Each structure stands twice: as structure tokens, then as C-alpha cells.
Amino acid sequence: MSHGTTVFGPDPQHAYCPNCGKNVMTHTEPKLNLITWLICLLTGFWCILCCCDCTKDVDHRCSVCATYLGSYKR
Numbered sequence: 671m672s673h674g675t676t677v678f679g680p681d682p683q684h685a686y687c688p689n690c691g692k693n694v695m696t697h698t699e700p701k702l703n704l705i706t707w708l709i710c711l712l713t714g715f716w717c718i719l720c721c722c723d724c725t726k727d728v729d730h731r732c733s734v735c736a737t738y739l740g741s742y743k744r
């Protein structure tokens with residue numbers, strides 16, 4: 671069991687949740703940042719950007735208690 675060195679990817683994965691005290695499956699949620707929104711507004715390509723993972727970070731949360739565990743950054 672490894673603690674504190676989890677590297678998060680873009681997809682749900684197993685990770686240690688300190689709140690649950692065990693390994694759980696993470697729940698991912700794409701995080702649109704301000705720059706992404708500005709680009710969307712300026713270009714009108716929002717639907718393309720929202721379907722493209724290249725501009726988004728991903729938050730990982732515990733699927734059991736929703737504690738924030740980390741995020742994946744490109």
C-alpha cells in the first residue's frame with residue numbers, strides 16, 4: 671500500500687482515501703478553468719473544447735465520501 675505518492679491520471683482509478691482509511695475508486699470530474707471559458711467565449715468553439723480533454727484538468731474525489739484526493743494536470 672502506497673501513501674502520498676499517488677499519481678493521478680485522466681480516468682477513475684484506485685487511490686487511498688484518508689477519510690475512509692482505505693483504498694477506494696476515485697470519481698473524476700473535469701475542471702474547466704477560467705482560460706478555457708474565455709477561449710470558449712471568444713472562439714465559439716466551446717462544444718469542441720468541452721469534448722476535448724486537452725484543455726481540462728481532472729479532479730479526483732473519493733467515490734464513497736467525496737473527499738478531494740488530488741487532480742490530474744496536463
Ligand SMILES: [Zn+2]
Nearest residue numbers: 687690732735
Ligand atoms: Zn473516502
